Amino acid sequence: MALITQPCYRFKDGLATLNFFNALEQHPSIFLPYMCYRAEDLTAEIVESLFRPQLSPTGSSNRHEEERVLGYWLDYLIAVKEDGSGMSLQDILMFATGLKEIPAAKLIPQPQLTFQKHARFPEANVCANTIKLPILPSYEIFEEAMNYGIKNAPGFGLH
Known part of the structure; x- marks a missing residue:
């Protein structure tokens, strides 16, 4: 379990740099397209x-x-x-x-x-x-x- 949680905490700490993690928590819908890939329909x-x-x-x-x-x-x-x-x-x-x-x-x-x-x-x-x-x-x-x-x-x- 520590093999997974340790990198997750390090990732979270990295996102906290320049208050990015705080902004991500407060406005998740704004960051959704940038953080979660969703294939768009082809036109x-x-x-x-x-x-x-x-x-x-x-x-x-x-x-x-x-x-x-x-x-x-x-x-x-x-x-x-x-x-x-x-x-x-x-x-x-x-x-x-x-x-x-x-x-x-x-x-x-x-x-x-x-x-x-x-x-x-x-x-x-x-x-x-x-x-x-x-x-x-x-x-x-x-x-x-x-x-x-x-x-x-x-x-x-x-x-």
Whole structure:
């Protein structure tokens, strides 16, 4: 029992520095989000903000295609959130990072979107938190490819 209580008292003493523990006792609801992690529900906006697109130089033909596909990606996130097709934003996060939810600390490395011309389906590198989006001619083809690619990814058996 002493193995547990001793560190707890030391932690409490540390929190008492600069009256932090006193403030914590008086206003627990204010400190709750900072002291107790609670996973927030994913939205299209949250998933969009997680990923940093790696675009070609401005003015290049690749950049034009990448921006078009980036628009497809944003539409896809919205459709997944609103549609009951069996795909979820959690599926996309799992595909890209191997995680079911966003951790309390930020994702390292920051998730990225890259683009590949000669691919039919998306690919993911969970070690690098990267999704390689296929450059496809229409949103409908893109959506179908994304759904198929994500649903048929090997995963980690965490579903």
